[in-house]
Amino acid sequence: MEDAGQSILHASCVALDALNGVLILGPSGAGKSTLALQLMAYGAYLVADDRVALRTDGPDVVASAPESISGLIEARGVGILRAQSLRSARIRLVVDLSRDETERLPPKRETNLLDRFLPLVLRVQHGHLDLAVLQWLKGGRHA
Secondary structure (H helix, E strand, O other), rough: OOOOOOOEEEEEEEEOOOOEEEEEEOOOOOOOOHHHHHHHHHEEEEEOOOEEEEEEOEEEEEOOOOHOOEEEEOOOOOEEEEEEOOOOEEEEEEEEEEEEOOOOOOEEEEEOOOEEEEEEEOOOOOOOOOHHHHHHHHHOOOO
């Protein structure tokens, strides 16, 4: 479902609070829920897993969960788990697990969601993506 100011994506979303969320994109099996669970282990809250409803609010993109899956996250091989969740969060960062980062110090990347440009991070292969995303949400990126 998509119109000028709304969309539902196959994605996951977690947030430190209602103002600092990360949208995690990628194909099935790419690790969206795994990254979400890792961030939740460090204190982030679930916004949505598997399907994320997006809408615009002024300059921002706001994520929420469809009612039927609110507060639920899949842990592959374990089952569907209940999680402490936020009703919605403003997206401050997008992670795309379908593309690998090849640069040690990559340029600032952006992606377009609902005609809003948001910072983009690609999958890194060094085992610290969860920590880097968490710190990005806390402090942003320098240069």
